[in-house]
Amino acid sequence: MSLPLRITFLGTGTSSGVPMIGCHCEVCTSADARDKRLRSSILVESANTSFVVDTTPDFRYQMLRIHNEKLDALLYTHPHKDHTAGLDDIRPYNYFQAKAIDVYANSMTIAQLKREFAYVFEEHKYPGIPDVNVHEIDLTPFQIGDIPVTPILVWHHKMPVYGYRIGDFTYITDANRVDDTEKEKIKGSKVMVVNALRSEPHISHFTLDEASALVNEVQVPKGYFTHISHQLGKHEAVEKQLPAHLRLAYDGLVIEV
Template sequence: MSPSLRITFLGTGTSSGVPMIGCHCPVCTSADAKDKRLRSSVLVETPATTFVIDTTPDFREQMLRIGNEKLDAVLFTHPHKDHTAGLDDIRPYNFFQQKAMEVYANAMTINQLKVEFAYVFAEHKYPGIPDINLHEIDLTPFTIADVTITPILVWHHKLPVYGFRIGDFTYITDANRIDDAEKEKIKGSSVLVVNALRREQHISHFTLDEAVALTEELHIPKAYFTHISHQLGTHVAVEEELPAHIRLAYDGLVVEL
């Protein structure tokens, strides 16, 4: 039996965030707090462990905003900067928890982390740098404390990206194609989170219509869309168009399973 899950959306925006620097469109100038979107990430809590999926450039702000004080692990979906840039800010957890951070990523992402954060992995380490235990993962399910996690291969144009199924919860970001065999891993989820960038076609992200179609194809009873750009529209306007079982995620949203 899967443990209970508490999912907190730390950020639901695309790589530039919302509002976007220099933009004066109706979304970027909206007074609605749900139209303020930091870069996409979630915090997952079970009775025994707490971990994040991706450390965005906004990671520090995101964790301060929710008052988080416990973090056991980091999972990475892929090596793009909007999903990795905040890794250095795990240092306070090292200090207060007096232990290394467990970091899980595929080989491609690990290689990029070693480039971006070369000082972390240097032979002669400078005092005070992040303390990290790296775990290379592939598509084989793995376990953190009381939870089993199943990686799901999705495609971000030609880049392989990992989604994750955790019990009845599936999280997918930065995708525009999923092979049939990997869709089988998603079926039966009670909650699906998937990216829905905008209305117009995009080279590497699902559109709003494509995300809705995927949800319906897989017969998902509840879905939340994330990795949203300012081009999609205001939160309130888009939600009016969606079926009742599909909602736009927003920063700070909590979902419990």
């Protein structure tokens, strides 16, 4: 029997967020709350364990607006700033939970975290800085608490990025190619999330059509799209073009898997 999971979309936007600074397009000026997108991240919860995939520049506000008070771990996909910049804001969890937060990432991402947040990893630490236990991962499956995690290698142009099969749920962001061997890891998922930046081709992100084709190819019954830019169009209009088994995710959406 699979482990029941609760997934909360903390953010579903691309690196600049939606609305984008200085833009007056119909998406950026939309009154629809679903068109307000913070940087892409999710909260994964079982009955006993909770972790966030990526700490965006919006991490503090993302956690405040869902009133989250428990966090066991951070899981990183890759070292780009829109996925790592919020690391410092785990400090309240350290304080109220009186423990370090486990950090899971591959060697490339750990190296970048140590450059960007050098003070976190110094031998002699300043009081009150983030307290972390770092776990270097590769493509070998592992567990975070009671939640099984299988890394999936995907390609963000030429950068290797990790997607994750988490129980019966698969999460892929910042990708425009998945090798056939890695697609096998996705098959059998009940729900998958994949990035869909816009309709026009992009050098390092799936388009909406490419993301839709991937969900259909691996035969996952329900797909959601994330890492969405203002160029894709208004949420309501795009949703009308999609088949029933494919949906745009939006900030605050909660799904049970």
